[in-house]
Amino acid sequence: MPELPEVETVRRQLGPKLEGQTVESIEVYSEKQTDSDHEYEASLIGKKFSNIKRIGKLLIFSFYNESNLFLLGHLKMTGQLLFMHRGQVITAGGHTMSESDLELPNRHTRIQFNLKSGDTLFFNDLRKFGYLKIANLEEVKSVKSKYGPEPIDPDFDCGYFYQTISKSSQPIKALLLDQSKFAGLGNIYVDEALFRAKVLPMRSANEITKAESLLLCKDTGDVMRESIAVGGTTFRNFTDTNGEEGNFKDYLRVFGKQGQPCPNCGTMINKIKLRGRGTHFCPGCQK
DNA sequence: CGGATTGTTCTTCC
DNA sequence: CGGAAGAACAATCC
Numbered sequence: 001m002p003e004l005p006e007v008e009t010v011r012r013q014l015g016p017k018l019e020g021q022t023v024e025s026i027e028v029y030s031e032k033q034t035d036s037d038h039e040y041e042a043s044l045i046g047k048k049f050s051n052i053k054r055i056g057k058l059l060i061f062s063f064y065n066e067s068n069l070f071l072l073g074h075l076k077m078t079g080q081l082l083f084m085h086r087g088q089v090i091t092a093g094g095h096t097m098s099e100s101d102l103e104l105p106n107r108h109t110r111i112q113f114n115l116k117s118g119d120t121l122f123f124n125d126l127r128k129f130g131y132l133k134i135a136n137l138e139e140v141k142s143v144k145s146k147y148g149p150e151p152i153d154p155d156f157d158c159g160y161f162y163q164t165i166s167k168s169s170q171p172i173k174a175l176l177l178d179q180s181k182f183a184g185l186g187n188i189y190v191d192e193a194l195f196r197a198k199v200l201p202m203r204s205a206n207e208i209t210k211a212e213s214l215l216l217c218k219d220t221g222d223v224m225r226e227s228i229a230v231g232g233t234t235f236r237n238f239t240d241t242n243g244e245e246g247n248f249k250d251y252l253r254v255f256g257k258q259g260q261p262c263p264n265c266g267t268m269i270n271k272i273k274l275r276g277r278g279t280h281f282c283p284g285c286q287k
Numbered sequence: 288c289g290g291a292t293t294g295t296t297c298t299t300c301c
Numbered sequence: 302c303g304g305a306a307g308a309a310c311a312a313t314c315c
Binding site: 076077078125126127128129168170174275276 | 304305306307308310311312313
């Protein structure tokens with residue numbers, strides 16, 4: 001379940017590998033995930049990748065000498081971007097995995113970019129929910145405008161945070177998941193941040209005290225920054241561009257820990273369904 | 288084999 | 302008109 005830290009991990013790894021690479025040909029195995037009115041191959045073949053930016057969980061690919069051409073990439077729940085260097089995937093540990101080990105392309109490969117260098121970029125997605133679609137500048141601007149500020153931003157304003165949550169009677173968890181208010185949090189990091197701030201996920205947002213709000217504001221940023229530092233979280237399907245798992249799974253305190261003792265107080269971690277989402281919390285120390 | 292899984296958008300309702 | 306809440310979507314796992 002890629003959230004901001006997982007998408008940022010992919011962005012940091014893929015950016016330097018793709019920069020300056022020219023698209024030679026494209027294989028589209030799943031038409032709907034290009035989700036585009038534009039001619040996909042005609043628009044992209046011969047184009048040279050420049051930088052990759054990110055807002056929330058959305059990746060924005062740019063191209064040299066193209067001010068009106070972008071690729072918008074969303075991994076949704078099970079998307080992966082895998083980079084193959086001359087037939088081999090090189091892991092962070094320096095080991096090489098052969099093409100046959102990863103079997104790329106495989107039955108989950110939805111889009112494949114063959115690059116002039118001989119390198120290949122694979123977009124894999126077990127469920128066909130993510131996309132890699134073409135957008136022009138106007139569309140990019142429009143999409144960007146729908147996202148709120150990011151808690152990992154050094155300038156993230158905890159005054160704005162408090163003002164925003166104090167206007168709503170929704171459960172605090174629902175507000176934290178609203179990408180138009182705060183960008184990047186998903187189910188895992190919301191549960192973890194609420195645990196750290198000792199706030200119950202079902203509390204009405206407008207009943208959160210200012211002191212609790214300050215803690216929660218800080219913890220949303222902290223938990224995602226700490227995760228980025230260790231390559232994100234792999235709970236089920238996420239891998240980085242080398243097919244490797246993220247290490248923040250070893251630091252989760254409540255997500256997936258139902259039935260286990262709370263690391264703070266020893267109370268059993270509870271799991272409920274809140275607004276249709278699996279929700280983990282400690283009934284002992286979260287208030 | 289029914290239910291759970293989640294990010295986002297769509298639909299419905301008030 | 303807008304907020305709130307559930308359904309839909311996809312494809313697998315348990």
